[in-house]
Amino acid sequence: MDFFKRHFFVALSAVLGLIIIAYVGARGNLQLVFGVVVPYMAALIFVEGLVYRVIQWARSPVPFRIPTTAAQGRSLPWIKRDLGEKLDNPADTPHLIGRMALEVFAFRSLFRNLRTELVKDPDNPEGARLIHWSYKWLWLGAIAFHYAFLVVILRHLRFFTEPTMGFVLMLDKVDGFFQFFTPAVYLSGVVLVAAVGYLLFRRITNPTVRYISLAADYFPLLLILGIGITGILMRYFFKTDIVAVKELAIGLATLHPKLPANLSSLFYIHLFLVCVLFAYFPFSKLMHAPGVFMSPTRNMVCNNRWVMHVNPWNYPVKFHSYAEYEDKFREPMIEAGIPVEKEQ
Amino acid sequence: MADYKNEFGLFAERPKVEKKLFDRNKVIAGLVIFIVMITIPLWQNLGKIVAAPVPSLDTPVIKKLAEKDKKCVMPKEWMRANHMQMLVDWRDNVVRTKEPNVTISRGREFVAPDGKQYLASLTNTCMECHSNKVEFCDKCHNYAAIAPNCWGCHLETGKKMAEAK
Incomplete structure (x- = not known):
């Protein structure tokens, strides 16, 4: 087995194994475990793990500003900076907030993604030419995936609140705007699965990306793909009793868990995969979600040129100043004819 | 390894990095916002017991x-x-x-x-x-x-x- 197969098939068999575990559990009268115990444990692990890791990160000092060289920093007054440069290399807090907002809401740094390729070029003596070109597909796939997932999660709030919050109802209407199929197809579900599919496809087919992909990269993608597909199957094809689903969910949310009898195995598979995703979150690369707020190259004003930043763990170095040096070597220096600042 | 020898042959102490939460207020505010946001269903349903609907056949x-x-x-x-x-x-x-x-x-x-x-x-x-x-x-x-x-x-x-x- 080569590197790719090992990492890809470990992740794939992990997801399939989880599906089998949930199926066996749902069939084997372990509904209480998979419907109540596992969701509560997953929620606890998610919150506790996430808070723990954020606190651990915050305990590391970041003494210096790290201006990335994407834009002209603030300099002499006659060096012009347009808004883009001010946002990419912010000199004050409002622009810093702008940069963070662009990063969080629009994935600014992915938008800068470049692709480097050898293209055929008959005019070139070597027959090929190296080009760097702006490659937006990754950005598009990522942003489609993230926003679709957000909408899907917010839509699921209808199971956890009673009465359902108004904005969830509105989201529901907008998402099912094109009323085709029964029940109306949610665009976010389709976009979610398509975008995750693209991201997985890219990871597998692009040799350079495949080379740096590990099981920990494939696993979340496959897991989310599994969640999306089970959800879509459950909504459109193998229908489950939605009122029973809400009974279970609202029972969990009101801390009075109740286990309705007629929930399908498919529902338990879906729920278990979601629980695994939440429990896995704090241990994985998915921590980029809180991490983006704590990334030192993004969240600090680039004021190196006019504010002094002191390293908190600087050694208390005993300086050997020039005056001391001259005191020590004055006579040999005068003998050798080296100019000194003080004759005596 | 208590001491560090620099190029002058003088001794300096080992670096001491403070063990503290940097940007404490911002980090804690962020975490509080996060926790409140994801527990909105809990707050909204606090103390409620929601009964399952029973469609009435009484016509x-x-x-x-x-x-x-x-x-x-x-x-x-x-x-x-x-x-x-x-x-x-x-x-x-x-x-x-x-x-x-x-x-x-x-x-x-x-x-x-x-x-x-x-x-x-x-x-x-x-x-x-x-x-x-x-x-x-x-x-x-x-x-x-x-x-x-x-x-x-x-x-x-x-x-x-x-x-x-």
């Missing part, structure tokens, strides 16, 4: 039915999961499908598994018995936050009667 027509006739066109469990599909199929048959052999009823017959024939109609068949939309349909639809578009065209029987008068 004059159902009351009048003999005990053996008190059944839906399909079994109850099947209807729970699939009634929306059935209604849409009925609609498509009636409104869109041209069936050359059917002249009068235009595909409006529905034959139940027990052989009984019904008129495929929401207003005339379903709501004949279930005339209490608010107590029957809306109970579960509101509970599961579903807004079916039936009611864009179909009126409740009660309302229709009132308007007719």
Whole structure:
């Protein structure tokens, strides 16, 4: 087995194994475990793990500003900076907030993604030419995936609140705007699965990306793909009793868990995969979600040129100043004819 | 390794990095916002016990039915999961499908598994018995936050009667 197969098939068999575990559990009268115990444990692990890791990160000092060289920093007054440069290399807090907002809401740094390729070029003596070109597909796939997932999660709030919050109802209407199929197809579900599919496809087919992909990269993608597909199957094809689903969910949310009898195995598979995703979150690369707020190259004003930043763990170095040096070597220096600042 | 020797041969202490939470206020504020946001359902439902909806079968027509006739066109469990599909199929048959052999009823017959024939109609068949939309349909639809578009065209029987008068 080569590197790719090992990492890809470990992740794939992990997801399939989880599906089998949930199926066996749902069939084997372990509904209480998979419907109540596992969701509560997953929620606890998610919150506790996430808070723990954020606190651990915050305990590391970041003494210096790290201006990335994407834009002209603030300099002499006659060096012009347009808004883009001010946002990419912010000199004050409002622009810093702008940069963070662009990063969080629009994935600014992915938008800068470049692709480097050898293209055929008959005019070139070597027959090929190296080009760097702006490659937006990754950005598009990522942003489609993230926003679709957000909408899907917010839509699921209808199971956890009673009465359902108004904005969830509105989201529901907008998402099912094109009323085709029964029940109306949610665009976010389709976009979610398509975008995750693209991201997985890219990871597998692009040799350079495949080379740096590990099981920990494939696993979340496959897991989310599994969640999306089970959800879509459950909504459109193998229908489950939605009122029973809400009974279970609202029972969990009101801390009075109740286990309705007629929930399908498919529902338990879906729920278990979601629980695994939440429990896995704090241990994985998915921590980029809180991490983006704590990334030192993004969240600090680039004021190196006019504010002094002191390293908190600087050694208390005993300086050997020039005056001391001259005191020590004055006579040999005068003998050798080296100019000194003080004759005596 | 208590001491560090620098290029002057002088001794300096090992670096001491403070063990503290840097940017404490911002980090804690961020975490609090995160926790409050993801626990909104808990706060919203705090202390509530939400009972499952029980659609009411208490209508004059159902009351009048003999005990053996008190059944839906399909079994109850099947209807729970699939009634929306059935209604849409009925609609498509009636409104869109041209069936050359059917002249009068235009595909409006529905034959139940027990052989009984019904008129495929929401207003005339379903709501004949279930005339209490608010107590029957809306109970579960509101509970599961579903807004079916039936009611864009179909009126409740009660309302229709009132308007007719």
